[in-house]
Amino acid sequence: MGAEGFGARLMRKEDRRFVTGRGRYTDDIGLKDMTHGVFVRSPHAHAKIRSIDTSEAEKMPGVVGVLTGHDLAADKLGGLICGWMIHSKDGSPMKAGAHPALAADTVRYVGDAVAIVIAETRDQARDAAEAVAVDYEELPAVIDPAKAMDSGAPQIHPEAESNLIYDWTIGDEEATNAQFSNAAHVTSIDLINNRLVPNAMEPRAAIGSYDPAEEHFTLYNTSQNPHVARLVLSAFVGVAPEHKLRVIAPDVGGGFGSKIFIYPEETTCLWASKKIGGRPVKWVADRTEAFLTDAHGRDHVTKAELALDAEHRILGLRVRTIANLGAYMSTFSSSVPTYLYATLLSGQYAIPQIFAEVLAVYTNTTPVDAYRGAGRPEATFVVERLMETAAREVGLDPAEFRRKNFVRSFPHQTPVIMAYDAGDYEASLSAALEAADYAGFPARKAEAESRGKKRGIGLSCYIEACGIAPSQAVGSLGAGVGLxxxxxxxxxxxxxxxxxxxxxxxxxxxxxxxxxxxxxxxxxxxxxxxxxxxxxxxxxxxxxxxxxxxxxxxxxxxxxxxxxxxxxxxxxxxxxxxxxxxxxxxxxxxxxxxxxxxxxxxxxxxxxxxxxxxxxxxxxxxxxxxxxxDPTNFTFPAGSYVCEVEIDPDTGKTTIVQFVAADDFGRIINPMIVEGQVHGGLAQGIGQALLEGCVYEADTGQLITASFQDYCMPRADDLPSFKVMTTETVCPGNPLGVKGCGEAGAIGSPPALINALTDALGTNELSMPASPEKVWRALRSASSAAAA
Amino acid sequence: MEMTGEYRIPASRETVWEALNDPEILKACIPGCQSLEKTADDAMSAVVQAKVGPVKATFNGNVTLQNLNPPTSYTIAGEGKGGVAGFAKGSADVNLAEHEGETLLSYTVSAQVGGKLAQLGSRLIDSTAKKYAEEFFSCLSEKVAGKQPEGGSAAGADAAAPKAAAAAPETKPAEAAPAEAEPEQKPESEHHESTFSEIEHEVEERFHEAEERLETEAGRGTLGGPWMWGLIAFAIVIVLLLIFN
Incomplete structure (x- = not known):
């Protein structure tokens, strides 16, 4: 290892400009004659648009133009697409409803854009947006994914009967059921993976600029993948042919997945620039817009069962998940609860048979798509909550139970597509347990007890698939692009x-x-x-x-x-x-x-x-x-996390006493940067488990956690000083031997924390985010159950 | 969502009923009311400027009165549109009961807010609604305190005045007593201002408290908590918006 080479803790070259305020983000870019766009958005979760009166707004000072969904439709601009085709178990293709960039006839979630007001300044555009009069006819809305398919639930897209987008399965149902009928013990669990708002530090932004002389478009935007944006905007939306469209994603302040997708706003800004004669149109989301319209994450309702034999070896796993995809299918939303989720349900364990069924539904909520981990946190939550619960039920130490079922020889083919290439799960588990002084936990628990506090310890042994992805493999599974x-x-x-x-x-x-x-x-x-x-x-x-x-x-x-x-x-x-x-x-x-x-x-x-x-x-x-x-396989980062919590039974407040992360990311280029990624991921995962919850008002679909006043982001004082370490098995699939580290923390940490909390509480009934109130109530119900 | 509340008004039931149906009084007492017109016997339209936390908007509201049973009860249903700020709608069952010569006004409201009001205002609606409610009722109480129901009634003027004073102790009896004469604008408006500034002060304080709480507790409570407060509080605003009719 040289001073700057593979394995060196080299300081970040980009930090000089970021810490001195010289980063160049989309909003820092100003173009000649630039105008500013503000979107008029639906305050209703579901409504017909009777009419839109733009006449008052058009007369307001500085207004350059007001464009609606009808203008967009008149120009025959295509709708936004979902680029991964999923087929239902009956072979039928997924039922995708139309997704125009500006809604013309129907709005389907609070925040659905219906018009753009373009003016000389942002304030003028904002004022004029107030004057756009939209006459809505409210329709009933459905928010809860578990109720979306109920008879009598409002129909959101005519294409998707009962709001069902697809009913997809993976694995051998019959063989899995046979395993269950031979089981000595079956553990079952009901889980909700809570919906999250990504909250990148930099809100989404776009500048669309049309040059009438060259008939050429330029888009500056907050994109994680500018070429894919250009491809979709060109080939599907039809803004311009690819060679007449340049997409620039300058400095981007965080994405976490939410900036992968092609959204209505950049589409509209590009088109609008041409409509107003070639002046550039800039739009920058405010924080409320980010809450309302950045694709959200997670939102699964799951029932899962684990079958064990008499020696506590896993015989099979059965999972049924309802995945909420929101009001429209976002760019890659179909793949997240299927190939990025169910293919990881084997976890780190040798499981002979797995069968999973995933029903994806529309609801009147913001579209849901990939968010840090994308499907793999959901899978890990199912597997690791089940493992911990099963161990407690059969009276085995949770670490011992996991060890007993680890995959120990590689390559390992799971029943759900993935072929694990390399790993040493025992190594990371041992490292984590040692660092956490797992053996000393009973003494610490007793000591906490003497102070009137409840202590708990929880594990999570996650695996994920990164290095996305072998093109031929994903193509055969429905992906619209090579990876x-x-x-x-x-x-x-x-x-x-x-x-x-x-x-x-x-x-x-x-x-x-x-x-x-x-x-x-x-x-x-x-x-x-x-x-x-x-x-x-x-x-x-x-x-x-x-x-x-x-x-x-x-x-x-x-x-x-x-x-x-x-x-x-x-x-x-x-x-x-x-x-x-x-x-x-x-x-x-x-x-x-x-x-x-x-x-x-x-x-x-x-x-x-x-x-x-x-x-x-x-x-x-x-x-x-x-x-x-083009990779030949996914990579398989894996690791073991140990979380220890202490609960104040009077207030329900949780303190994370220690959090240990032992990850195997293969070879590591810069340990400092990897540690930073793990820290960030852990903060996001702990945020999901303890603090963050995106909540819509039932029935009305109003997003009532639409600001940092109501949506609690993790902060430094919510988190312990993490103990992070790595173990290494070299990835055989690529010349560098690396596996990927960006998402692991967010994937592995939620179940570790909830397992620790449920251990402390003595009840398994606890949903995320585990707010002090929920913990307090769980404690009360656990103690009254114990008394009875 | 449902919410209830009651307010004691130092005047006879008939007087309160009339005041609640008097566009001039309503216009004067509804905070931020820019115009209020009766569009039919059982309908009114109003323009009210309201500020809920960071959301400031002019609401165009329409209200209809149903189940009219003067002077005992009625139902008011209405909707206010605040453009980009969102909307509010709901209905309130209002009941007037005689109680020791005064009137006990009670209401049951169901309300819904949408758009920015719901997204940003939910935690701040609480203090705002309290402020608006205080303003409205204290103004209404003052307006009706000295008033005789038109056409006379059993309640004597001598009885009404001291009770008004008792119910609103901050009102000086000297001001309340000569109420039969044409209302003296000056003391009334002074009183109004002082009450207003007191309330403003209180609201400011509460706002800071709330902000601090938000800083430390944001999201830690479950939904139920802050959202319900918000809705309840907003419902009060709606009651006001609706009662003005």
């Missing part, structure tokens, strides 16, 4: 290097970690390396960043391009030093003829490649290579 990644490595004549990646960094530190890989390979200093991303005019087509894929897939593409650069550079160096190509070694930025003192600096070879005065016969000038990397 490879691209890279271009440009060595400049002076020897500095630009790496163009199709991934996008919005907090993941690519500018640092990618540069570390170049340093590792070539020995050139990281400050001579630039990482270029986020602009479809600069960077070759790529798939963006989500699912902890940037290192495993994106850097693997870079690695392949580096191979090509190195091979060509060695040819040039060999030619210049009159040596055999096989004798050239590249170390510390110097090409050397092995065993001699003949050397050439990296920059000298680069210059030679561009002067082209003396190149090997037939070689093209230049030193720039491109690569596409």
């Amino acid at each position: 490879w990644e691209s890279a271009e490595v440009r060595v400049n004549p002076v020897g500095t290097i630009e790496v163009l990646t199709g991934t996008h960094s919005h907090g993941q530190s690519h500018e640092t970690t990618f540069a570390q890989i170049i340093n590792d390979r070539f020995g050139v200093p990281t400050d001579t390396v630039s990482i270029v991303h986020g602009d479809t005019d600069k960077v070759q087509f790529g798939m963006g960043t989500y699912g902890s894929r940037s290192a495993a897939v994106g850097l693997s593409a870079v690695y392949k391009a580096l191979d090509k650069v190195e091979a060509k550079a060695k040819k040039i160096a060999a030619h210049l030093m009159e040596a055999s190509e096989d004798d050239i070694v590249l170390e510390n930025g110097t090409f050397q003829v092995a065993g001699t003192d003949k050397t050439l600096g990296f920059h000298e070879v680069a210059l030679a490649a561009y002067t082209a005065h003396n190149l090997p016969e037939g070689m093209e000038p230049g030193l720039k290579e491109t690569s596409f990397y």
Whole structure:
């Protein structure tokens, strides 16, 4: 490991601009003659639009134009799409309703956009938006996914009867049922995975700019994947052909999945810029809009059963989940509760048979899509709550019960598609238990008891699938895109290097970690390396960043391009030093003829490649290579988390006494950055379990947790000082041996916390977020049950 | 959601009934009321500016009166639209009972708010509604305190005045007593202002308290708590908006 290379705790290169306020976000960009757009949104969860009167608004000061869904329809702009086809168990394709960027006839959730008001200033647009008179005819709404399919529930899209989008299954139902009929013990559990609001620090924003002379559109927006945005806006929405549309995602302040998707707002801004004659239109969400319209996460209602034999080995798992997809299908929403969820239901365990059924439903709520972990937190919550519950029921130590059922030989094929390539679950569990002094817990519990406090300890052994994803595999499962990644490595004549990646960094530190890989390979200093991303005019087509894929897939593409650069550079160096190509070694930025003192600096070879005065016969000038990397398998980060809590029985307040995370992410490029990712993930997972709950008023569908006054984000004083550590099994699937670390914390932590709480409370009835009131009530019901 | 409340008004039932049906009194007493018109015997329309936390909006409201049973009870149903700020709608069953020569006004409300009012206002509706309710009822009490029901009634003027004073102790008897004469605008408005500033002060305090609570407790309580307070509080506003009819 060099000072800057693989494994170095290199400080983040991007931090200088972020901490000095010099980041350049979408809202920092101003264009000539730019106008400002404000959306008029439905205050009703479900209503017919009788009429929209824009005449007053149009007369307001500074107003440039007011556009509605009818204008959009008249221009024959396509609706937004869901890009992953899921088929129901009867073979029928999912029932996707239309999703126009501006609703013309019906609104389906509070926040559904019905018009855009464009004015010279944002305040003028806001004032004028107040003057748009929309006459709604209210319709009954359904909010609870468990009630969406009830007879008499309001019909949200004509395409989806009973609001059922698909009824999908995975696994062998008959074989699984047979396992259950042979079971010595069956544990069953009912779970709700609470809906979450992503809350990236930077709200979504977009600038649409149309150049009438070139008939060319430019979109600046807060995107995790600008090329996919361009593809969808071009091929499906039909804003412009791809070569006439440039998408730029500059600095983006956090995404967590919510900025993967193609939303109504950027679509509308692009189209509106043309409608008003080519002036750019900027829209920046305020925090309320972010709450209302950023795709939400989770929202599952699940019943799950685990069958055990007499020796406490798992025989089978049966799961039935109702997944709430909200009022419209977001870009990848169909895949989250299916292939990103049910395929991980085997957890870290050898389970002979698994059968899962997932019913996805429409409700009159904000669309739901991928959010940090995307399906895998939901799967982990089911598996790890079940494991803990089963262990308690059969009287085994939860750690022992898990050990008994771990997958121990690799590769391991689960009954639900995934083939685990490498792992050592015993290693991470042992590391976590030791760090948490698991053996000493009874003494700590007794000590807490003496102070009148309730203590509990809970485990979670998660697994996830990252490195998304082998294109052929996902294609066969219904994905509308391939999930490879691209890279271009440009060595400049002076020897500095630009790496163009199709991934996008919005907090993941690519500018640092990618540069570390170049340093590792070539020995050139990281400050001579630039990482270029986020602009479809600069960077070759790529798939963006989500699912902890940037290192495993994106850097693997870079690695392949580096191979090509190195091979060509060695040819040039060999030619210049009159040596055999096989004798050239590249170390510390110097090409050397092995065993001699003949050397050439990296920059000298680069210059030679561009002067082209003396190149090997037939070689093209230049030193720039491109690569596409398509993974052969997912990667499988896994780990064990231990959470210990103390509850004040008088107030129900939970204090997290300690939280230990032992993760196996494969090889680690920058431990400091990985720790940061784990810390962030844990905070989000603990937030879900303890604090965050997105709540709609029943029946009316009003989002009543639409600000930080009502939606509780985790803060430093809610969290302990985490103990994080890593164990390592090298990922055999990619040249770097990396697995991905961005989502693990959010995936593994909720069940660990709830398992700790239920251990302390002595009751298994506790839903997330476990607010002090819920904990207090659970404690009371547990003690009254014990008394009775 | 349902909520109930009652308020003691130092005047006869007939007087209160008339006041509740007098557009001028209502207009004067509903905080932020910009216009109020009777559109039919059983309907009114009003424009009311309301500020709930960060949400400030002008509501165009329409109200209808149902189940009229003067001077004992009626139902008011209405809806106010505040544009981007959202909407409020609901109905209230209002009952007037005689009680020791005074009137006990009680109400049962069901109300719903939507849009920004629901999204941002829910926790702040509480203090706002209390402020509005206090303002409305104290204003109404003052307006009717000295008034005789038109056409005379059993309740004597001498009885009404001291009771008004008792019910509203902050009102100086000297001001309440000569109520039979045309109302003296000056003391009344002074009184109104002082009450108003007191309430303002109280609301400010409560607002800061609430903000602090929000800082530390946001989201930790379950839904039930703050949202219900919000709704209840807003329902009071609605009652006001509705009662003005």
